[in-house]
Amino acid sequence: MAKYLLLKHYRGAPxxxxxxxxxxxxxxxxxxxxxxxxxxxxxxxxxxxxxxAQALAPEGTWVQYGGEGKPPVTDGPFAETKDLIAGWMVxxxxxxxxxxxxxxxxxxxxxxxxTPIREWLELRxxxxxxxxxxx
Amino acid sequence: MAxxxxxxxxxxxxxxxxxxxxxxxxxxxxxxxxxxQEALLEAVRRxxxxxxxxxxxxxxxxxxRRFLDAARADSARRRREDAVEEEPGPGPVPDTxxxxxxxxxxxxxxxxxxxxxxxxxxxxxGLTTRQIAAAYLVPEATMAQRISRAKRTVSGVRLDRPGxxxxxxxxxxxxxxxxxxxxxxxxxxxxxxxxxxxxxxxHPEVSGLLALMLLHHARRAGRTxxxxxxxxxxEQDRTRWDTAAIxxxxxxxxxxxxxxxxxEFQAQAAIAALHADAPTAAETDWVQIVxxxxxxxxxxxxxxxxxNRAVAVGEADGPRAGLAALAALxxxxxxxxxxxxxxxxxxxxxxTAAGLYARAAREAVTTAERDHLVRQAARLNTxxxxxx
Numbered sequence: 001m002a003k004y005l006l007l008k009h010y011r012g013a014p015x016x017x018x019x020x021x022x023x024x025x026x027x028x029x030x031x032x033x034x035x036x037x038x039x040x041x042x043x044x045x046x047x048x049x050x051x052x053a054q055a056l057a058p059e060g061t062w063v064q065y066g067g068e069g070k071p072p073v074t075d076g077p078f079a080e081t082k083d084l085i086a087g088w089m090v091x092x093x094x095x096x097x098x099x100x101x102x103x104x105x106x107x108x109x110x111x112x113x114x115t116p117i118r119e120w121l122e123l124r125x126x127x128x129x130x131x132x133x134x135x
Numbered sequence: 136m137a138x139x140x141x142x143x144x145x146x147x148x149x150x151x152x153x154x155x156x157x158x159x160x161x162x163x164x165x166x167x168x169x170x171x172q173e174a175l176l177e178a179v180r181r182x183x184x185x186x187x188x189x190x191x192x193x194x195x196x197x198x199x200r201r202f203l204d205a206a207r208a209d210s211a212r213r214r215r216e217d218a219v220e221e222e223p224g225p226g227p228v229p230d231t232x233x234x235x236x237x238x239x240x241x242x243x244x245x246x247x248x249x250x251x252x253x254x255x256x257x258x259x260x261g262l263t264t265r266q267i268a269a270a271y272l273v274p275e276a277t278m279a280q281r282i283s284r285a286k287r288t289v290s291g292v293r294l295d296r297p298g299x300x301x302x303x304x305x306x307x308x309x310x311x312x313x314x315x316x317x318x319x320x321x322x323x324x325x326x327x328x329x330x331x332x333x334x335x336x337x338h339p340e341v342s343g344l345l346a347l348m349l350l351h352h353a354r355r356a357g358r359t360x361x362x363x364x365x366x367x368x369x370e371q372d373r374t375r376w377d378t379a380a381i382x383x384x385x386x387x388x389x390x391x392x393x394x395x396x397x398x399e400f401q402a403q404a405a406i407a408a409l410h411a412d413a414p415t416a417a418e419t420d421w422v423q424i425v426x427x428x429x430x431x432x433x434x435x436x437x438x439x440x441x442x443n444r445a446v447a448v449g450e451a452d453g454p455r456a457g458l459a460a461l462a463a464l465x466x467x468x469x470x471x472x473x474x475x476x477x478x479x480x481x482x483x484x485x486x487t488a489a490g491l492y493a494r495a496a497r498e499a500v501t502t503a504e505r506d507h508l509v510r511q512a513a514r515l516n517t518x519x520x521x522x523x
Contacts, residue, residue, distance in 0.1 A: 023493040023512035030513050034506055035362060055502050 003051065003092050004099040006106060007122035010058050012083030014120050020112040029112055036109045044091060044102070051090035058084060090126075099123055141182045145190060146175055150261035153194045155233030162202050164240065165286040168258060170205060174198035234259075235335045239298030242306040243289050250285035251306045257282050259331075260324055270319040300336065304344050304400065307332070311348050322352055333387075342391035343401030349384030350407035353377040365507040369416035381411045402431040421451035438468055446474050454481035472498055473508060480515065489515035 022030060044050035061076030078084065089106070093099050103123045111117035150171060157167035174197040178190075187193035241255040253271075256262045262270075268278035311325035329345045357371035366372075388404045406427045413419040428444035441464055449457020457478045464471065476491035489512050496508035 021493075022509050023489070023496070024516055025513050026517045027510045027514045030506070030510050031362065031364070034364075038363070055505075057500055058497055 001092050001094060002096070002099070002128065003090060003126040004103075005122075005124040005126065006089045006091065006103050007124065008086045008088065008119070009122065010084040010086040011081075013122065016118045016120060019117075022111075025112045029110065029114065032110050032114065033117075037106075040106055040109075041089070049091050049093050049098075049102070051092050053087070053089040055087035056085055058086070060084075096125070099125075141179050146178065147261035149191050149194055150175065151237050151259045152191060152234050153198055154258055155237040156195050157198055157202055158240070159233050159236065160199070162206075163290045164258075164292075165283070165290055166202060166205060167198075168286060170198045170202035173201045234331070238303045238332055238335075240289050240292060242303040243292055243298065244302055245288055245292070246285055248306070248309060250281055250288070251302075252309050253278060253281050254285040254289070255306050255328070256310065256324065260328055262319060262324070266319045270313070270321050300338055300341065303332065304340060308344060308400075311351075322348070322355070326352060339391040339394045339396045340398040340400050342387050343398055343404050346384045346388035346391065347400050347404035347407055349380045349387065350404060350411050353380035353384065353411060359503075363503070364510070365503045367507075368410065371416075373414065376411065381408075384408065384411070397430065397434070399431065399434050402427055402434060406431070419450070421447055425451045438465065439470075442468050442471060442474060446477070449474075449478045449481065454478040458482070469498075469500065470495075473504075476508075476511070485515050485519055489519065 022033070025033075041050060041053055059077050061074050062078075064073040064075075066073045091099065091102060093102065100123065103121050107119050107121050108116040109119070153174065154167055154171045157170060158164055162170070171194070174194050177197055178187075178194060182190075237259055238255070241258050242251045246254065253267055256267050256270075257264065264279045264282060265275050267282075268275040271278065307325050307329050310328070311322050313321045326345070326348045329341070329348060333341045333345050354368075354371065354376050356377065357373065357375040358366055360366055384404065385408050388401065388408055391401050392405070406424055409420050409424050409427070425444065425447045428440060428447055431440050432444060442461070445457055445460035445464065447457075448460045458475065461471065461475055461478065466472075472491055473495035476488050476495050479491060480488035492508050492512035492515065496505050496512060499505035499508055
């Protein structure tokens with residue numbers, strides 16, 4: 001088994017063709033989209049491949065050590081051009097091929113007109129523990 | 136199947152009482168807690184075959200013995216052991232004040248809010264560390280550490296003076312607000328603990344908090360749709376509200392208000408009661424709600440209260456008045472944009488409202504709220520497309 005992180009971006013991912021922002025869909029299309037995401041997570045729980053999923057708020061701050069006895073240095077809010085992560089899902093799967101399949105399935109969530117949004121998702125393998133058997 | 140004969144609910148009610156007795160007799164908190172846990176395990180083992188006549192007395196006796204054994208085994212504690220052995224042995228157990236002290240101890244001002252919450256659920260609520268960890272979505276080892284640090288923090292606290300009831304109420308309010316996740320219903324647990332507290336202490340704000348919890352809890356079934364999405368108050372199916380809980384909440388609140396010592400929780404409960412009282416959203420007595428928000432604002436300088444007041448003004452005196460009230464507040468307050476969106480929609484300014492709903496969705500801090508606000512934006516934009 002290998003763990004993968006599926007990253008969803010608010011900004012910074014390539015824009016899919018025919019992109020329509022969510023507030024321009026109909027309420028029913030929004031509901032169908034959210035249901036698809038929920039069903040997808042439930043399915044992976046059922047297959048024993050789901051590990052975790054979290055959503056992140058869009059605002060954030062850069063923080064740095066400010067020196068002995070000084071408050072932390074901050075820089076924010078983020079510039080409009082910064083790559084911005086919206087959330088993630090962690091999966092534990094048998095193969096890289098399976099991870100690709102699942103990411104593609106998530107990207108097929110329905111959008112405006114019920115057609116797949118084909119959002120670009122970032123797939124990142126976890127660094128793993130060294131194996132017990134090394135030779 | 137032997138253990139099925141032990142009433143788990145009874146054990147959870149007795150746990151804090153037994154713990155409180157040990158602490159009063161001079162056991163330090165952490166050691167007392169360990170001893171009570173061992174006594175509980177023994178109860179689960181032995182009660183199915185030998186049901187005790189006096190379950191609490193039985194637990195106190197066994198836990199006290201376990202505590203003494205542990206104290207004896209620990210030579211570093213030799214001196215303290217001498218002190219406690221002179222205490223009278225387990226006799227009739229006075230309980231009320233002991234349990235009350237335990238509430239104060241677990242909400243002690245030296246604890247951070249998250250530690251006080253964890254310790255209260257563990258020691259007063261009798262939940263397991265695993266259950267508390269699951270409810271707060273943190274690893275069990277993390278929660279175990281949080282609880283054991285909290286126990287060490289309060290270990291030296293003397294329980295000879297009553298604490299500040301306001302600190303206990305804040306902790307119970309935090310537990311209630313966490314709502315429902317995992318297999319432990321924290322809202323229901325908070326109500327249980329507050330009810331227990333109300334039975335032990337005569338204080339209008341304890342009643343106020345209990346009423347507030349009952350009145351909000353009563354609406355829970357109506358608050359979410361079957362698909363998990365949020366249903367705003369005005370659109371809730373009021374037949375799904377729990378009328379028994381509402382009646383109890385209103386009765387508890389009325390008795391508290393009659394004492395004429397108004398506090399924050401009573402004022403919040405009064406607002407919840409006015410919502411619960413209205414047969415339909417349109418019949419809500421917004422004028423009275425605004426008056427209660429004024430009372431509440433006089434009791435606390437919480438800006439969220441002023442935001443909610445502005446929304447109520449919008450209902451009582453029209454959206455323009457609401458927007459004017461909102462304009463006087465800091466625009467970065469949570470839900471400020473969502474409130475503006477709502478009032479602009481009420482004022483018939485749909486394009487402005489749609490844009491604000493979309494912005495409010497980007498500012499939302501819960502996914503349920505975000506999804507709800509995106510849907511509102513989508514609804515208005517669809518309406519505008521079809522209308523134009």
